[in-house]
Amino acid sequence: MAGQAQPGTLPQEFRVSSSDALSETAAQAPSDQDPRTSLVRIRGLNKHFGGVQVLHDVDLDVHSGEVVAVIGPSGSGKSTLCRCINRLETITSGSIEVGGVPLPAEGRELSRLRAEAGMVFQSFNLFSHMTVLQNLVLAPVQVRGLSRAEAQKRGRRLLARVGLADKADAHPAQLSGGQQQRVAIARALAMEPSVLLCDEPTSALDPEMIQEVLDVLAELAAEGMTMIVVTHEMGFARKVADRVVFMDGGRILTSAPPTEFFADPGHARAADFLSKVLQH
Amino acid sequence: MGLIVDHIGVFGSGLRVSAEISACTFVLAALLGAALAVCQISPVLPLRVFSRLYVGGVRSIPLLVLLTLFVFGLPEIGVVYSLQWTAVTAMGLYWAAFFCEVLRAGVRAVPRGQIEAARALGLGFGQTLRLVVLPQAARSIIQPAASLLIAVTLNSSLAAAVGVTQELTGQTELLDQQYAQPLLTFGAAALAYVTVALWVGWLAGALDRKLAVSR
Ligand SMILES: Nc1ncnc2c1ncn2[C@@H]1O[C@H](COP(=O)(O)OP(=O)(O)OP(=O)(O)O)[C@@H](O)[C@H]1O
Ligand SMILES: [Mg+2]
Numbered sequence: 001m002a003g004q005a006q007p008g009t010l011p012q013e014f015r016v017s018s019s020d021a022l023s024e025t026a027a028q029a030p031s032d033q034d035p036r037t038s039l040v041r042i043r044g045l046n047k048h049f050g051g052v053q054v055l056h057d058v059d060l061d062v063h064s065g066e067v068v069a070v071i072g073p074s075g076s077g078k079s080t081l082c083r084c085i086n087r088l089e090t091i092t093s094g095s096i097e098v099g100g101v102p103l104p105a106e107g108r109e110l111s112r113l114r115a116e117a118g119m120v121f122q123s124f125n126l127f128s129h130m131t132v133l134q135n136l137v138l139a140p141v142q143v144r145g146l147s148r149a150e151a152q153k154r155g156r157r158l159l160a161r162v163g164l165a166d167k168a169d170a171h172p173a174q175l176s177g178g179q180q181q182r183v184a185i186a187r188a189l190a191m192e193p194s195v196l197l198c199d200e201p202t203s204a205l206d207p208e209m210i211q212e213v214l215d216v217l218a219e220l221a222a223e224g225m226t227m228i229v230v231t232h233e234m235g236f237a238r239k240v241a242d243r244v245v246f247m248d249g250g251r252i253l254t255s256a257p258p259t260e261f262f263a264d265p266g267h268a269r270a271a272d273f274l275s276k277v278l279q280h
Numbered sequence: 281m282g283l284i285v286d287h288i289g290v291f292g293s294g295l296r297v298s299a300e301i302s303a304c305t306f307v308l309a310a311l312l313g314a315a316l317a318v319c320q321i322s323p324v325l326p327l328r329v330f331s332r333l334y335v336g337g338v339r340s341i342p343l344l345v346l347l348t349l350f351v352f353g354l355p356e357i358g359v360v361y362s363l364q365w366t367a368v369t370a371m372g373l374y375w376a377a378f379f380c381e382v383l384r385a386g387v388r389a390v391p392r393g394q395i396e397a398a399r400a401l402g403l404g405f406g407q408t409l410r411l412v413v414l415p416q417a418a419r420s421i422i423q424p425a426a427s428l429l430i431a432v433t434l435n436s437s438l439a440a441a442v443g444v445t446q447e448l449t450g451q452t453e454l455l456d457q458q459y460a461q462p463l464l465t466f467g468a469a470a471l472a473y474v475t476v477a478l479w480v481g482w483l484a485g486a487l488d489r490k491l492a493v494s495r
Contacts, residue, residue, distance in 0.1 A: 088396055115402030125397035129415045138411060139401035184397075191401060 037063045038100075039195055039226050040085060040117075045094035047080055047250075054080050056250045058094070062195065062228060067221045069237035069258070070230045072247035073273055078230040081247070082199045085228070086117040099194050115143055118188030120198040124180040126172035132159065132183050133168040136190045144191065151190070158186040162216050178209030182216055195226040202233060214240075234277060238262055246270040283459055284468045294451030295472050301368055301447055302433040308372030309432065310425075313379025320384055323405065331380065338377040344438050346370050351442040364446070367439040375432050382424045386417035419491050426484030430477045437473075448472060 040062040047055035054077045062068050070078050083089040085096055087103055087110060096103055098117050104110050127135050136155035140146040146154070159165050162182040172180055181201055188196060198217065202210040214233060218240045221227060231237060237244050237258055244261040246254045246269075253267045265271045284291070319331035338346075350370035351363065390413050398408040440450035452469040456462050 086400055088400060111399075111402045111404045114400065117400075119397075119400035121393060121397065121400075123393050125391075125393035127394060127397070127412055127416075129412075139403060142407050142411065143402040187401070 039064045039066075039098065040228070041095075041097040041100075042085070043095045045081075045084060045096065046092045047077075047084055047089065048092045053092075054250045055084070058250075058252055060245065060252065060255075062226060064194075064226055065224045066243065067225075067227045067229065067241045068243050068245055069241035070228060070245045070247060071232070071234075071237060071273070071277075076247040077250040078247055079199050080250075082119070082197045082228065082230055085197055086114045086119055088119070111143065115139065115191045116194050118191055118193030118196045120181070120184050120188055120196065120201050122200040122203050124172070124177070124184045124204070126180055126184055126187070128172055131169050131171055132164070132175070135172070135183060136187050139187075140190050154190055155186070158189050159183070161189075162186045163212075176209060177205045178212045181205065181209075181213045185213075185216055185220075189220075195228065196220065198227065198229040198231075200230050200232065202231070232277060234262075234274075246273070248273070283455075283461055283464055287455055290451050290455060291448070291468060291472060294446070294448035294469075295476075297364075297444075297446045297451075298433070298436050298448040299476070301364065301371075301439060301444070302429075302436045304368045305371040305375060305436065306429055306432050308368065309375035309379045309428075312372060312376035313383060316376060316380035317383035317387065318409070320380065321387060321409075335377040335380050338374055341374075343371065343374050343435060344441060346374050347438055347442045363442070364439070364444050367442060367444050371432070371436065371439070375428065378428055378431075379425070382421055382428060383417070385424070386421035387413055389420045390416045419488070422484050422488050422491070426480055429480050429484075433476055433480070434473055 038061045040060065042058055042060040045055055045058040045060075046053065058077075058081060060068075060081075070081065072078055080089060084091050085098070087096075098113060101113060103113055126132075127138070130138065133152060133155050136158060137148065137151040140151040140154060141148055156165065156168060159168055162185060164179060164182055164186070167175060167179065167183070172183070175183065181204075185196075185201075201217065202213050205213065210233070214236050217227070217229065217236070221240050229236070229241070239258075241258050243255060244258050245252055246261070246265065246267065248269045254261065254265060254270050256266065260266075261270075262274070265274050316331045316334060319327040320335075322328060347367060347370045350366050354360065354366055394412055394416060395408060398412045403411065436447060437449035439447050440453060444450055445454060448469055452465050455465045459465070
């Protein structure tokens with residue numbers, strides 16, 4: 001028999017920390033942006049892991065239809081920022097609004113709003129005990145209250161859209177990495193989120209599969225989907241993003257349109273980072 | 281040998297009572313154990329603490345001691361019902377602690393990413409548990425749960441020690457007192473226990489293989 005339970009070994013995913021509540025009381029910084037078009041609005045976001053601060057006073061606005069590429073060196077806090085936006089991580093202080101609504105601390109309402117920000121993970125995370133179609137049907141039925149038939153129709157439409165109509169009854173383990181990630185994108189879209197968060201969607205893929213996933217994301221962007229994409233694919237950032245955000249040490253150092261950013265990163269750390277990744 | 285054949289009915293009824301006790305104990309332990317496991321992963325601190333204290337405490341008491349406490353203690357505080365059901369209650373409470381640990385280990389074997397994906401899609405705690413975590417944990421739970429069922433069955437013989445003479449070991453003891461052939465009578469009882477244990481193990485293996493296919 002296993003030893004007695006240690007608090008640190010329990011699945012943290014199930015915990016809801018009381019520090020969630022802090023965000024509600026945070027002061028709202030005045031913004032020069034029109035709040036009506038600001039779909040994601042982050043003000044004064046701080047995040048600590050234990051004693052270590054990994055996000056410092058982050059402000060970010062993402063407008064409806066905008067595609068933001070987040071780049072930066074390893075450990076700069078890109079994933080943490082993404083995960084804070086849909087509250088997979090609790091935040092220490094600051095405020096995050098999605099669609100003008102601040103994320104509540106916990107409970108049913110948080111679950112519902114969380115679904116407004118779809119998430120695509122580096123490691124796909126498709127439900128391994130379900131078929132592809134079941135993966136797409138689960139949340140729309142359980143969370144949005146769609147009928148099974150409706151959800152299946154939507155699921156098949158989305159599978160066709162990512163080029164996998166014939167894989168509806170396959171299990172995730174039977175698919176290639178690129179196919180799994182395209183299913184994961186379809187699964188996120190099945191909730192009709194207002195913004196799609198992608199955390200290094202192609203980093204776990206073999207080189208020959210990267211493009212098929214980037215193509216799907218580029219198509220979504222062209223159709224007006226609001227996206228925050230953490231990526232090391234500079235070609236994608238240059239061609240598809242409306243804005244490149246460079247992070248280092250838990251701070252956003254620069255935020256500029258790609259043409260501007262790649263011509264002149266505007267910050268020594270960013271220039272240094274670019275020279276390294278562009279060498280490859 | 282003739283002794284066994286003559287009293288095969290006695291062994292049969294003993295085995296039936298033992299199976300009944302074991303099955304009831306296991307069901308009770310599974311239900312309670314599941315509740316304890318849910319407490320341990322719940323966001324509510326007092327529930328987690330309670331569950332951990334329960335598991336830690338109950339596991340530290342020898343089953344025979346617990347059984348004796350129940351059989352003699354319950355009438356003391358005015359709770360009187362049949363000896364057999366008192367034994368089932370005590371054993372169910374005892375094995376629940378172990379069942380909780382089996383479930384918890386199974387839940388922890390589910391990759392973190394699966395739970396994060398479920399949460400990111402807006403599923404709540406209960407939905408994530410029911411629709412994502414438990415179905416995936418089931419597979420890794422089958423074998424340890426079968427071992428537990430075997431342990432429950434074999435240790436149901438302790439009920440004889442507190443006076444449940446109708447069950448297999450109890451019946452065997454009565455025969456032994458009558459004919460003083462311990463090797464023969466207890467040998468036959470051992471054979472019966474072994475048969476049940478092997479059968480449970482085989483069933484678990486079959487279930488495991490079936491789940492592997494549907495994956
Ligand atoms: N659960 C955690 N507990 C403690 N520290 C963490 C945790 N998650 C991340 N960190 C730390 O926070 C910092 C930022 O991590 P994060 O994963 O956000 O970086 P990143 O920019 O996504 O890096 P990468 O490019 O390697 O994915 C790192 O120093 C990391 O070690
Ligand atoms: Mg990361």
